[in-house]
Amino acid sequence: MQSALDPAGSEASAVATLFWVMVVGGGVIWLGVIGLMIYASRKSRSLMGEAGASKVIFFGGVAFPVVVLAGLLSYAVWLMPAMRPWFGGEGEGLRRIEVTGEQFWWRVRYLDASGKVIRESANEVRMPVGERVLFRLKASDVIHSFWIPSIGGKMDAIPGRINELQLMATKPGSYRGVCAEFCGTSHALMAFTVQAMPAAELDTWLAAAPAPAVSPTPGGPAPADPAPGLALFLRHGCAACHAIDGTEAEGRIGPDLTRFGQRPTIGAGTLPNTQENLVRFIRAPDQIKPNVRMPAYGMLPEDELAAIAEYLRGLE
Known part of the structure; x- marks a missing residue:
């Protein structure tokens, strides 16, 4: 439910791919260093001349790490657009969800194209599968950080401003989101659930009226007095x-x-x-x-x- 290495979103997939590429690159450098250490510690090795030692230092200590690290950096820069995608001005045509961080919970509002609130909830986000969503992030008190590890990267919610984050879920399921910025005593107790579902199911959920505030008597009409x-x-x-x-x-x-x-x-x-x-x-x-x-x-x-x-x- 909360693993950046078990991606269920396009942005999280890019993050996971970058992680594994970095692990492989770091492993290659590590193996090279260990190989040099083993070679240097051999008792039976022959003496190396100054020219040979200079080549080992240059190729093993300079050229090899520079090439590997430059390749990793280039790949990370090339992957950045996939981790922070942005399409169309202010997210025109995208489904919009406004999330406000508060001590210590999340206010969630689903907006229509004009910015009007369709439905309000708390500590639960419902988003469509295969459809990009624009999250408008706000904070009412201190800085919070909105993060759904399985769906995508994190972004701060800052009092007095609106940050926008685009995410797309690729697999249906239930996932866990957290606040990734220390915001007070109960910071660690400020999670939320994310339900990724087909877009048609989400539209039905948004359009459906909630259950009556007063439940009817089983098998009979609604009671005259409040529950x-x-x-x-x-x-x-x-x-x-x-x-x-x-x-x-x-x-x-x-x-x-x-x-x-x-x-x-x-x-x-x-x-x-x-x-x-x-x-x-x-x-x-x-x-x-x-x-x-x-x-x-x-x-x-x-x-x-x-x-x-x-x-x-x-x-x-």
Whole structure:
């Protein structure tokens, strides 16, 4: 899920190819040096004249390394366009995804051609296979670095500016992305998942309305009163920070929780999305992610915590 040497993207393939070429080139130089050391350490060797020694030093110590290193450098420069491709002005015609790094999670917004937000999510990126995507990278607080090792190289997200990165997935699957720039105490707990899927499936996912905020009673009509978990979610002030489509929750400080039940993890890749883990996170988030900005709700009764967690995990 997170290996630059197991590429699932065109840019990552270029990085992996460069790595192996560098390994081979370095190995050739290493073998040459070891060969010279073995030759120099032989007891039975004959004495070498000044002219012969000068040739060994020149060809073995100067010409050979220079030729190999120059070849590696030339190949790396030739490969650079494949590792940082750029087509068409400001990415015209490309699918655009805006990713904002925050302490310590990722805000993900899918944009249409005019820049309007189609769908918002958090800590999860869905991208098409075989189609180039333009990522618009931003940061709201400190410098972060957006990196999906299996798909492509990294790029910084810097407060006050927008950096653009183009990536293309070549194999469907689930991959792991990380923040590659130290950004605070929970920097290592700031991962995200990447779902590479056929473009038609992604379009269907983007166009589909999320599940109702109030789940209907099995076999019957939707209840007249809000679900217990939603009522508790609103009563305890969670809506001040979080948004859920179709409800009164319209907060913009924390992650958007619409379709939260589809996400494989909670806390930006920190824990699997299970009922028990979600209750733990709501009760004491700082114990799981130090210095996280979400307040603790340890004062709530266990049944209320369980009801809120069950409601959130049902949002699909």
